[in-house]
Amino acid sequence: MSTGLTQRPGLTRRPGLARLRSAGGPLHLVCLGFAALLVLAALLAPWLAPYDPNAVDLGNALAGPSTDHLLGADAAGRDTLSRLLTGARTSLLGPLGVVVFSTVAGLAVGLAAGWRGGWIDSVLSRSTELVFAFPGMLLAILIVSVYGEGLMAPVVALAIAYLPYVSRLTRSLVLAERTRPYVSAYQVQGHSAVQICLRHVLPNTAPIVLAQSAVNFGYALMDLAGLSFLGLGVPALTPDWGRMVFDGQTAIQHGYPLSAVLPCALIVLTVVAFNVVGERWADQVARRSA
16 A cells, blocks of 8 residues: 655656646645535435435346436345445445544654654554554454454554554654754753643644545545455445445446446545545645745
């Protein structure tokens, strides 16, 4: 898994896209609007969905788009639009859990390692490197195989796998802040390490970390969708974009790909949107720092 923030030089090879991002042009605004629309649709899904997402109607199995079913129906006759809207809640909630857990834990570990240094830095850094060397998807598969299908097990597993990315970034930022004159000034004034870290160092490093977390959100969504596609994520009857792709395999074999293509498209567009938003945020922070 790549982090997005470490690939900044690649933008120079695409000057048109780089100008759109740096200027806050249509690309950034469209992605931000798309992400906001997804969140709004997920919150209002129970009221927006025209049908029960799990209502089976074999008479409408593999039905195409119509006035009754705007996006058609899957192999079980379930309304595709209703499942997409309801599935947005699960598909976005899982990555949010991964990002929240990994960001909070990564900030704590990186802050302690960068500020204290010495053997504490060595122990924490070596520990995160061990986690970093273990594939996140494999860790998620192992945990799900022990605790069974559901959303909590893969979220915890991926949060552990994403923690090193956040902690290493936080540690590097804290090491840079640690040498700044204002830190020495506060130490001379008698401020404790906890006060300096929480009131000054953490607010200065948090924007970059949160920008990285926005990028991680897209990757977490993709990983969780992959687990659901493998049958290792949410239960079978739970609407979820990754699960919809898995269920849509039968429809593809019969020449009705819409029920699988639409959730695939939403997954791809969401990952791209959060990557662009996260990189835009990082650009703004970098310019302000400069």
